[in-house]
Amino acid sequence: MDMSAKTIIGKEEWCGLPELGLPAIKARIDSGAKTSSLHAFNIHSFEEEGRKYVHFDIHPIQNNRKIIQSCRGLVVDRRDVRSSSGEKERRHVIKTPVKIGEDVWEIEVTLTNRDAMGYRMLLGREAMKGRVLIDPDASFCLGTLEDRDAEKYYSVRPADKSGLKIALLASNPALYSNKRIMEAGEERGHEMRFINIRQSYMNISALSPEVHYRGGELLENIDAVIPRIKPSMTFYGCAVARQFQSIGAFCLNDSTSVTSSRDKLRSLQLLSEHGIPMPTTGFANSPVDTSEIIKMVGGAPLVIKLLEGTQGKGVVLAETNKAAESVINAFKSLQANILVQEFIKEAQGKDIRCFVIDGKVVGSIQREAAAGDFRANLHLGGTASAVKITAEERRIAVQAAKAMGLKVAGVDIIRSKDGPKVLEINSSPGLEGIEDITHKDVAGMMIECIERNLRRRRRAA
Numbered sequence: 001m002d003m004s005a006k007t008i009i010g011k012e013e014w015c016g017l018p019e020l021g022l023p024a025i026k027a028r029i030d031s032g033a034k035t036s037s038l039h040a041f042n043i044h045s046f047e048e049e050g051r052k053y054v055h056f057d058i059h060p061i062q063n064n065r066k067i068i069q070s071c072r073g074l075v076v077d078r079r080d081v082r083s084s085s086g087e088k089e090r091r092h093v094i095k096t097p098v099k100i101g102e103d104v105w106e107i108e109v110t111l112t113n114r115d116a117m118g119y120r121m122l123l124g125r126e127a128m129k130g131r132v133l134i135d136p137d138a139s140f141c142l143g144t145l146e147d148r149d150a151e152k153y154y155s156v157r158p159a160d161k162s163g164l165k166i167a168l169l170a171s172n173p174a175l176y177s178n179k180r181i182m183e184a185g186e187e188r189g190h191e192m193r194f195i196n197i198r199q200s201y202m203n204i205s206a207l208s209p210e211v212h213y214r215g216g217e218l219l220e221n222i223d224a225v226i227p228r229i230k231p232s233m234t235f236y237g238c239a240v241a242r243q244f245q246s247i248g249a250f251c252l253n254d255s256t257s258v259t260s261s262r263d264k265l266r267s268l269q270l271l272s273e274h275g276i277p278m279p280t281t282g283f284a285n286s287p288v289d290t291s292e293i294i295k296m297v298g299g300a301p302l303v304i305k306l307l308e309g310t311q312g313k314g315v316v317l318a319e320t321n322k323a324a325e326s327v328i329n330a331f332k333s334l335q336a337n338i339l340v341q342e343f344i345k346e347a348q349g350k351d352i353r354c355f356v357i358d359g360k361v362v363g364s365i366q367r368e369a370a371a372g373d374f375r376a377n378l379h380l381g382g383t384a385s386a387v388k389i390t391a392e393e394r395r396i397a398v399q400a401a402k403a404m405g406l407k408v409a410g411v412d413i414i415r416s417k418d419g420p421k422v423l424e425i426n427s428s429p430g431l432e433g434i435e436d437i438t439h440k441d442v443a444g445m446m447i448e449c450i451e452r453n454l455r456r457r458r459r460a461a
């Protein structure tokens with residue numbers, strides 16, 4: 001074989017996908033990966049004259065979400081691909097010519113809505129076979145291009161006139177969930193605004209309630225607000241959300257519902273009013289009742305929870321009645337509010353997080369406690385994996401979110417011998433675990449929920 005005739009390429013190169021309208025895209029060349037992939041979103045398949053096509057959008061330039069190219073490709077397969085995190089994902093496979101240097105040949109590419117290692121495109125060994133030689137220590141053997149020069153190949157799609165003005169009300173723009181919500185909104189043509197709760201202030205008056213931001217800017221004409229309020233900001237964050245509601249913005253989660261979801265006892269009372277199953281729970285304030293409460297919830301082993309606790313902190317397992325009594329009395333002497341709950345031993349340290357949007361479970365994951373712990377919280381070293389939930393679990397999760405008045409909720413369910421029981425409801429559920437494991441664009445579904453509700457509201461008006 002004549003090796004010298006082949007082009008040598010490095011671990012990253014600029015290439016083109018001419019039939020997709022992508023003249024310049026920076027690709028990672030990785031012979032360790034079998035298949036090639038393209039980072040795409042808004043992926044929809046359709047049929048035309050008996051052939052299957054897929055329509056998708058892509059941000060061809062890294063770290064630039066303003067430039068969006070819409071592409072259409074011929075689908076040749078659906079394939080299960082295992083991502084670097086080990087999860088299986090079913091992807092569309094399209095066939096399209098690739099141009100590398102002066103050579104053009106057809107390759108198969110899978111479409112996925114996650115970045116491939118920070119690159120918009122990953123070229124695997126199947127696509128490169130027999131065509132080029134790869135020097136894994138080199139980069140851009142066929143010439144470099146600055147990102148801003150590559151941008152000139154594309155036009156910035158004009159902002160969609162039907163786009164909404166959406167405010168994300170939160171504290172930390174660097175959080176995965178917040179970044180994803182901002183990009184999902186922008187991808188759908190909306191004007192996204194990150195509003196830091198702490199830096200907003202309000203003018204509460206009967207005639208013209210207002211919300212102001214940093215340096216005095218008046219926040220007007222906001223169509224919708226996505227509250228992502230951390231527990232320590234509940235009081236002020238909900239007040240700001242409420243103010244936005246009073247000036248006509250649609251709030252993805254109603255501020256009153258967010259407030260009540262933050263109170264564990266209030267949440268359980270609401271669930272119980274709606275007949276939603278939950279572990280037998282007791283609550284009392286005076287130390288005199290300690291042994292009565294223990295008896296009421298069926299005796300040890302039982303779980304004692306601090307009402308103000310989050311992420312599993314302040315959740316204690318007492319194996320004997322004696323231990324339970326000491327722990328309860330200790331908490332009480334610290335004036336801490338607690339609840340006492342039957343211990344669901346058969347759950348074996350597992351619980352299920354159901355992500356509910358607009359009355360539907362859009363994804364669910366199972367969380368399993370680290371060895372030696374009974375609490376499945378990921379912050380405590382628990383691990384998450386894919387899980388299939390039953391129709392009953394689905395129904396209970398949806399009912400629980402509805403009972404709390406939440407359009408978006410993370411409903412934690414535990415599997416007991418008497419069926420599924422709701423442990424807790426989170427009004428700002430994290431997106432990272434659920435998107436990572438289910439490969440679903442959950443942030444996008446939150447934006448679509450806003451679009452749907454505003455359409456409904458406008459029709460009703």
Ligand code: ADP
Nearest residue numbers: 303309310311312313341342343344375376424
């Ligand atoms: P937090 O709000 O701090 O996460 P949770 O009530 O969700 O508190 O409890 C944390 C974890 O402890 C749960 O995810 C679950 O794995 C475990 N757990 C909580 N309550 C019980 C219970 N009654 N029986 C068994 N395990 C429980």
